[in-house]
Amino acid sequence: MSHPPNGPFEFSGADPDLELLREARQAPEGDLRAFEQLVLRYQRRVVANCRYITREPNNAEDLAQEVLVKAYFGLHGFEGKSSSFVDWLQRIKIGHCLRHVKKQAGRSYVGIEEADVDEFDQLKVRVTAETMAEQISDHQLIGRVLDSIPSTLRIPLLLCDMDELSYEEVAQFLGLSLSATKMRIKRGREVFRERYQKMRTAVA
């Protein structure tokens, strides 16, 4: 494994990370300062994604670490012509998290087709007195709502609304048809709104 080479490198003009990327690629071996600036810039997003796609709070930073290391060693493969650094990083992150989810499930696919959306009522988070008594921030509330949504809806929702991928891209990542993807996202948003409102009211 070697340091990313200093080969020819083209960036799309709108990439805000252009300068740091150039420095990261041109830095002498062992000099990670420029890449660390990129890590500091995106680590919170990467961890959030890993945390809520996999629903593993204890594993989120480990996954984020693997994603960022993978990005560093893949810098030489990033040409920057068709996408920005953040989009490229996002793809690495999503691919890594989905592979992790598959691995954890011990299956060869994400169980996205198994969802029975009619059963969601049974999965709804029950508002307990304890929950109501807690004063939680909006950020925590969103986190809790996401945790309460099953993977079948949560993952498409996150890819679409957190990572801002198009429906086609989400469908491609999950190996679903476009119509099924749209349906999942729509249903995911409905469930998210519904539970958010319910929890918001309970907390208030």
Added chain:
Amino acid sequence: MSPEDAEMRDDEEIDPGEPIAALAKFEHDTSSRLVVRVRQTIQRRTTVGQLTTFSAEMPLAVLRELWVILVGQLDPTGMRKDPRHGAETS
């Protein structure tokens, strides 16, 4: 428009609004150690990579040098040809 098309169009929300829009800016707190861990992992893997390359190339380099010495020793004229460069040496 077929019912299927209508349903499909209905699935596409251009602006899902709050609270969905909050997801686009959603971040998660990280420990201050994350960047250190990333740095250490990169450095460790780089070192392992260098060691692996060195370990793979070292035996070949040793064999090549041994061959050069051997050819030099067996040459009765006292002149030998460096097999690497084809140049004659004394």
